[in-house]
Amino acid sequence: xxLTLADKDEIRDVLAAYAHAVDRRSWDLMERIxxxxxxxxxxxxxxxxxxxLAQARAIIDPCIATQHQLGQMLIAEAxxxxxxxxxxxxxxxxxxxxxxxxxxxxxxxxxxxxIVAGRYVDRLEKRxxxxxxxxxxxxxxxxxxxEIGAAELVNMPEGACGYHDERDPAxxxxxxxxxx
Numbered sequence: 001x002x003l004t005l006a007d008k009d010e011i012r013d014v015l016a017a018y019a020h021a022v023d024r025r026s027w028d029l030m031e032r033i034x035x036x037x038x039x040x041x042x043x044x045x046x047x048x049x050x051x052x053l054a055q056a057r058a059i060i061d062p063c064i065a066t067q068h069q070l071g072q073m074l075i076a077e078a079x080x081x082x083x084x085x086x087x088x089x090x091x092x093x094x095x096x097x098x099x100x101x102x103x104x105x106x107x108x109x110x111x112x113x114x115i116v117a118g119r120y121v122d123r124l125e126k127r128x129x130x131x132x133x134x135x136x137x138x139x140x141x142x143x144x145x146x147e148i149g150a151a152e153l154v155n156m157p158e159g160a161c162g163y164h165d166e167r168d169p170a171x172x173x174x175x176x177x178x179x180x
Contacts, residue, residue: 003077010131011075011124015087018120018133019068022060024168027053035125035132042118042138044103049133059104064094064111081126082134091116094148106145113146 014033021029030053034040040052045059060066071088078084093114095105105114118140125134 003075003083007083007126007131008075011083011085012073014124014131014133015070015073015085015120015122019070019089022056023066023068025061027057033133034136035127035134038133039135040138041136043140045138049136059101060093062096062100064096065092066094067092078123083124083131085120085122085124087120087122089118089120108145111148113148114143115146116143117141 017029018033021027021033030049034049038049040046040049042052045052045055047055068089068091071090073085073087075083075085093105093116095108095112095114097107097110099105099107118138121137121139122133123135124131
């Protein structure tokens with residue numbers, strides 16, 4: 001089987017839906033992104049994808065805001081109904097003072113930005129006509145912590161940290177991922 005352009009587009013949609021789901025705290029979308037038996041490993045997070053989901057929520061939910069940017073992607077055939085991909089990513093996390101998981105982001109006693117750059121190395125499989133992630137290994141390339149001044153936090157406009165509910169204007173765009 002040769003991957004078609006449609007296959008690659010579907011794979012890119014799955015990868016983009018993951019970033020959206022994490023940033024918008026749309027955790028229910030993960031069931032449409034990972035196969036039931038999928039595995040996940042990235043830094044201190046690992047196990048089956050449902051294990052990952054519980055760990056990711058503990059890491060992401062306390063953050064004030066997050067944004068995952070996806071960069072270049074390489075997608076290659078890996079046998080009948082399977083593909084490998086490597087996706088560069090940069091993720092910004094606004095970490096509050098008192099953050100509860102210092103093994104992930106240290107509590108610096110003040111709000112700061114944690115920038116993580118790395119890559120997702122995935123195996124995707126097409127089962128029952130749908131591409132989903134079968135395994136994901138995340139790799140850190142670098143990370144950086146940046147101070148945020150109190151004035152920047154106080155003067156942020158409404159919605160600047162993003163919405164995690166129906167107020168988000170992207171809700172209709174991702175409706176297909178919710179099955180609606």
